[in-house]
Amino acid sequence: MAASPAARARAAGAGVDLTRIAGSGPGNAVLLADVERALGARPGGASEPTQGKSRPGLDMVEMRRAIAAAMSRAKREIPHYYLFHEIDLQAAQDRLAALNAARTPDRRLLIGALLVHATVGALAKVPELNGRFEAAPFAPAGAVHCGIAVAMRGGGLIAPAILNAQGKDPDAIMDAMRDLVTRTRAGRLRMSEITQGTITVSSLGDGGVDALFGVIFPPQVALVGFGTPRLRPMVHEGRIVPRLAVTVSLAADHRVSDGRRGAQFLAEIDRLLQEPVIP
Template sequence: MSLFTMPSLGADMEDGRLVEWLVKPGDRVAKGDVVAVVETQKGAIEIEIFAAGEVAELLAEPGQQLPVGAPLARLTEAGAPAAPAPQAPALQAPPPAPPVPTPPPAPAPAPVAPEPRGAVLASPAARARMAELGIALAVGSGPGGAVLLADVERQAQAKAPTEPTPPGPKGKPGLDMAEMRRAIAAAMARAKRDIPHYYLTHDIDLQTAQDWLTARNADRTPDQRLLMGALLIRATVRALARYPELNGRYEAEPYAPAPAVHCGLAIALRGGGLIAPAILNAETRDTDALMDAMRDLVARTRAGRLRNSELTQGTITVSSLGETGVDALLGVIYPPQVALIGFGTPRVKPMIHDGRVQPRLAVTVSLAADHRVSDGRRGAAFLAEIDRLLQEPDHL
């Protein structure tokens, strides 16, 4: 028997509100299954379970605000045999009892009325929300086609008229921007207090990479084209293979680099706010696969459909200013990570190439790193390795 508890979805989380259960007592679950939806300052997050077993009991009700670590459900371990019933000690057989008259048979129970034909299979939260909105859904995305709360909300959004988001602290339903700012500020204050930062910046010539991208995208449809951001992340991930101390989570002594690269991607939300979910196992993905993962992650982040593993397992974060027009950023490490890479806006600059000053596309890259696990010399070599890799995009 084990407890499934409210997970911590980042250094800035203290509690969360259970929105919906996606399992019920008696369901069998496997590691990685999504079993609940929890709302935090970062929006509604799909919660995965990290142990296989059977749901024995749900200990929390939808709507409850629960602190990190609070019990949510009780599980029996997968394959655990039932405890044998205790055997009574052998006793001398008693004399036979006199026969007992057989009682008359009890009347058969009345048959349970079956579900009416056409009844909708739906979670209680989904039923209540459908009644509130006057929406009727026959099939949803849950087990056996059950309608879930998320299905109802998607249908409600699809039917709602498109109107500009009204100004105010809540730019999107279920996401309190003021609360998100408070949580981000608390995490960053902790980072600056506990992590001894050092900073480095370096200008990288991107013209070769841009020319390669132009040629690579020439025959692709817009939805299949590679963006410069995919190349920047691929080069960062590849460079970590030579400088692994910058990839990890400082959670215990002695510090040990992470065996896989779960690369966090800072994503700006429409209406304000920032979330940095991770592309898991980024070192196993080529540039095209990273581009696909980036598109998927950005879409799900803005739709409020992230999983807790994407928020809790990041080992390094990349933040890019894109086309905002700012040359550089100096970031704050997201604890318990030990490094953050920042890319400014690529722009044409005078640079020396082949012995001549030429207009070339360039970007300023910055490194914020934890002095407990690396130093300026190693950090500088890491940025130089990113530069070297971007000069050979064919090999990325």
């Protein structure tokens, strides 16, 4: 049944059957508030009062509780495997710099949009990494709803999805990323953006860490992580020179793919970033 990630996590932690809860969200989806009402209605089962709300509608205590439950479920139920690969970004960065030189600041592309665009494009070659494992046998999703990990100002992390990302060029991806970040921090996300993600991309941006090895957000089957792009000594045209590079990692569900297919996926991301499709 349809339910928000926070509702699923809260219900799992409290031992509540979601199918017995009436949902008040779009399409009768079960929301966190519905679960809390159900807990409060149980004999002797009033839910704990929550504290630490940074602003109306955003409960950081509940967010951390939901994240903890989801990640615990992921490590308990999903047999992860991990791969990582270093990608030369210099050609992409050079083309990006030339493009942005002729644009106003509000229309400039960031390297993160190219990373997401390449990830979405690579799924065409390895589609089994895109989807939600909600019933066996697993079937890849037809559309790519790409979750983007967004850090909340008050703490915590949420990954709303760019819906139908497979049909967007880098500019559209960039616009969607800006929009999601703004609405996430304002607490104005749509239920579909929270509940329908089919893969997640987590990027450290300028966080200063070379690589990350993530935990898959269930029921998705893959998470792609990008470390901080930085200058590194690389062999280019027979010489060792400083080039911008990034380490990309893949956390994938071994029930639906294997290391060979995961390696093909990372290699395809690399190929797409060598000649990025930039307007």
